[in-house]
Amino acid sequence: MEASNSSESRHPASERELKEEFVLADRDRDGRIDFEEFVGLMEGLEAGMSRSELRIGFHEIDTDADHLIDFREFADWWRSD
Ligand SMILES: [Ca+2]
Numbered sequence: 001m002e003a004s005n006s007s008e009s010r011h012p013a014s015e016r017e018l019k020e021e022f023v024l025a026d027r028d029r030d031g032r033i034d035f036e037e038f039v040g041l042m043e044g045l046e047a048g049m050s051r052s053e054l055r056i057g058f059h060e061i062d063t064d065a066d067h068l069i070d071f072r073e074f075a076d077w078w079r080s081d
């Protein structure tokens with residue numbers, strides 16, 4: 001019985017791969033991920049989270065509470081998960 005769903009794709013090995021994920025999520029290319037972009041990212045990962053769960057998750061990642069996820073916040077979150 002398999003209990004995993006590809007953790008590898010959620011944990012890229014290198015900083016460069018992480019940056020690529022960030023750029024893909026940052027659709028308007030302003031260098032930050034806003035909530036709508038975050039929703040798109042999580043849908044891409046098929047996280048299966050509800051809108052309210054996504055909002056909670058977004059605020060957990062946004063450690064300086066400016067309502068935007070910058071690359072450092074993104075990298076910290078991705079690695080800690
Ligand atoms: Ca953006």
Ligand SMILES: [Ca+2]
Pocket residue numbers: 062063064065066067068069070073
């Ligand atoms: Ca932030």
